[in-house]
Amino acid sequence: MRVDLQLRYPIVLAVQFELRGFSVLLGRSGEGKSTLLKALAGLLPAQGGPYAGQAPQHRPVGYLPQGYALFPHLTAWQNVAFALPGRQARRARACALLETLGVSELASRYPQTLSGGQQQRVALARALARQPQLLLLDEPTAALDPATREDVFAELIAQVRLLGLPALAVTHDPHLALMADWMAVMVARRIVQQGTPRQVLAAPAGMAVARLLGIRNRLRGVVVDDHHVAVDGVLLAASAAAGLARGQPVGVLLRAEDIALLPAAADSGTNPADPLWTLAAVREEGLATRVITAAPLRLEALLPRDRTDAIALHADQSVRLRIDPRHVQLCALDPATDPE
Amino acid sequence: MRADAAPGAQRSRWRGVAVWGAGVLALVFLVAPFVTLAAFTRWDHLALAPGDLGAVGVSLLYSLIALPLVIALGTPLAWWLARSTFRGKGLIDALVLLPLLTPPLALGLLLTSLYGPYSPVGAVFERFGVMLTNSAPAFLLAQVYGAMPYYVISARAAFEGVPRELEQIALTLGKSPWQVFLRVTLPLARLGLSAGLALAWVRALGEFGIVLIVAYYPQGMPVKLWVNLQDIGLSAVYPLLWLFLLVALPLPLWLGLRARRRLAF
Numbered sequence: 334m335r336v337d338l339q340l341r342y343p344i345v346l347a348v349q350f351e352l353r354g355f356s357v358l359l360g361r362s363g364e365g366k367s368t369l370l371k372a373l374a375g376l377l378p379a380q381g382g383p384y385a386g387q388a389p390q391h392r393p394v395g396y397l398p399q400g401y402a403l404f405p406h407l408t409a410w411q412n413v414a415f416a417l418p419g420r421q422a423r424r425a426r427a428c429a430l431l432e433t434l435g436v437s438e439l440a441s442r443y444p445q446t447l448s449g450g451q452q453q454r455v456a457l458a459r460a461l462a463r464q465p466q467l468l469l470l471d472e473p474t475a476a477l478d479p480a481t482r483e484d485v486f487a488e489l490i491a492q493v494r495l496l497g498l499p500a501l502a503v504t505h506d507p508h509l510a511l512m513a514d515w516m517a518v519m520v521a522r523r524i525v526q527q528g529t530p531r532q533v534l535a536a537p538a539g540m541a542v543a544r545l546l547g548i549r550n551r552l553r554g555v556v557v558d559d560h561h562v563a564v565d566g567v568l569l570a571a572s573a574a575a576g577l578a579r580g581q582p583v584g585v586l587l588r589a590e591d592i593a594l595l596p597a598a599a600d601s602g603t604n605p606a607d608p609l610w611t612l613a614a615v616r617e618e619g620l621a622t623r624v625i626t627a628a629p630l631r632l633e634a635l636l637p638r639d640r641t642d643a644i645a646l647h648a649d650q651s652v653r654l655r656i657d658p659r660h661v662q663l664c665a666l667d668p669a670t671d672p673e
Numbered sequence: 674m675r676a677d678a679a680p681g682a683q684r685s686r687w688r689g690v691a692v693w694g695a696g697v698l699a700l701v702f703l704v705a706p707f708v709t710l711a712a713f714t715r716w717d718h719l720a721l722a723p724g725d726l727g728a729v730g731v732s733l734l735y736s737l738i739a740l741p742l743v744i745a746l747g748t749p750l751a752w753w754l755a756r757s758t759f760r761g762k763g764l765i766d767a768l769v770l771l772p773l774l775t776p777p778l779a780l781g782l783l784l785t786s787l788y789g790p791y792s793p794v795g796a797v798f799e800r801f802g803v804m805l806t807n808s809a810p811a812f813l814l815a816q817v818y819g820a821m822p823y824y825v826i827s828a829r830a831a832f833e834g835v836p837r838e839l840e841q842i843a844l845t846l847g848k849s850p851w852q853v854f855l856r857v858t859l860p861l862a863r864l865g866l867s868a869g870l871a872l873a874w875v876r877a878l879g880e881f882g883i884v885l886i887v888a889y890y891p892q893g894m895p896v897k898l899w900v901n902l903q904d905i906g907l908s909a910v911y912p913l914l915w916l917f918l919l920v921a922l923p924l925p926l927w928l929g930l931r932a933r934r935r936l937a938f
Binding site: 371374375376388389390391392394395396398402404405406415416459460462463 | 836838839841842843844845846847848849850856857860861
């Protein structure tokens with residue numbers, strides 16, 4: 334399915350992207366993602382498809398807003414039965430839907446008494462009751478307990494896949510986006526990249542996309558040769574430089590998790606030419622340690638505990654870091670999408 | 674209280690006592706006149722004046738007719754005020770407040786000037802056989818006019834309190850806007866709507882100023898109270914007042930209880 338939508342109110346927005354299976358639209362808050370979903374549901378005036386010109390009550394979509402918006406004056410089964418016609422079989426059908434989603438025991442509870450995850454199931458059952466052809470989910474994990482949200486979201490995806498329904502979820506959370514079948518990335522109210530999460534992760538289309546994906550180190554550099562890029566005069570080995578024109582400006586991307594600490598004493602496998610990195614800050618982050626280097630470049634590294642347990646790291650310390658050339662990603666610098 | 678209680682706890686206890694005391698004071702202030710009524714009523718000589726029962730009948734009958742009219746006319750206006758945004762809405766708000774602000778006696782005079790026999794509008798009504806002074810339709814006109822602003826203001830606040838998102842969700846679930854209004858908006862606004870209805874009922878029954886000018890006849894309870902006071906004296910006021918309270922109170926009480934009970938889901 335293809336989304337091709339133009340909005341003028343409340344914001345000006347024009348987007349085109351594909352929907353494949355469980356799709357996620359990733360973007361920062363304020364990009365107009367929720368507005369886009371509302372327009373798809375027919376709740377805001379927009380031009381283009383799918384469902385161009387149809388009133389919301391005639392569109393075959395199931396819409397789950399943030400917080401799920403269950404009717405507070407109706408019990409769970411009554412919420413689900415809201416969309417069902419007739420009088421007799423409504424309750425049985427609503428309860429069957431709740432059963433499908435594994436929450437049949439909640440049928441006569443009111444929404445206020447349900448947890449976020451339970452509300453989401455009931456809201457999903459309600460959306461499914463009218464047999465939609467497309468599910469729209471607005472920040473599906475925003476109202477969930479942080480401890481369980483990834484599980485709940487994974488289950489939601491599994492559930493939707495089982496039903497064979499195409500779905501579009503919008504979120505600002507890269508972890509959730511990575512679980513989807515297909516993702517589109519929105520920057521400055523434009524779709525700047527789409528593909529499978531693997532494709533997008535492998536080649537972010539720009540610095541802004543990299544930022545949305547949670548890549549902490551985003552530097553500007555130039556290609557030196559087939560194996561190196563230079564960032565502020567510091568040479569970094571990068572496999573991705575192969576085949577790029579020398580002197581070409583590129584974005585240099587490096588995940589904090591991909592930077593490793595080399596034992597200071599052991600010189601085995603250490604190239605004496607590797608620079609010594611001075612630490613500007615050392616911060617414990619749960620069991621891992623986040624370090625920020627001051628020189629020769631400002632880099633952020635997240636070191637797992639098996640690397641840091643033996644060493645007491647502190648600021649102003651000099652350490653050796655290992656940066657795998659295969660983990661240094663390069664992206665185009667696009668002034669339109671890279672305002673930073 | 675324990676001797677080692679924290680000063681904060683003590684302060685909050687005093688604050689609680691102060692709020693409670695102020696509440697009781699307000700209640701006493703509101704109820705005191707009715708204690709006087711109970712004390713001054715001569716229970717051994719409790720008798721209605723001639724025509725009192727008729728006045729009660731008139732008031733009840735026309736209030737029961739006025740209430741649906743207030744709902745039918747006031748609900749769309751309240752809905753419109755709650756749900757639309759446009760330039761100059763503040764002006765409409767002010768216009769709705771005008772009838773509340775204007776003294777009832779003045780409103781009566783204004784209505785007479787507009788609908789009276791010597792006005793063009795009144796003449797049009799008269800051509801169709803509807804006299805809008807000192808007649809049943811005039812009495813209704815006064816009641817509806819007096820009661821509607823109260824209903825509109827309450828109903829508007831009630832509609833504004835219904836999350837628009839719930840109405841939108843109902844649309845995406847395949848319901849027409851009218852079905853959404855009946856199945857989502859009305860149930861969720863019921864507390865405020867009930868309050869509005871109760872206010873409208875009380876206003877319609879108790880309306881004196883407008884009725885005095887526009888429809889002295891047919892005599893309703895409030896005007897009859899005035900007549901009793903003029904013709905007989907205080908002794909003829911109290912029995913009718915008791916009767917008035919007896920017939921006026923049940924509906925608003927019932928509405929309030931019903932809305933609150935259904936709210937406890």
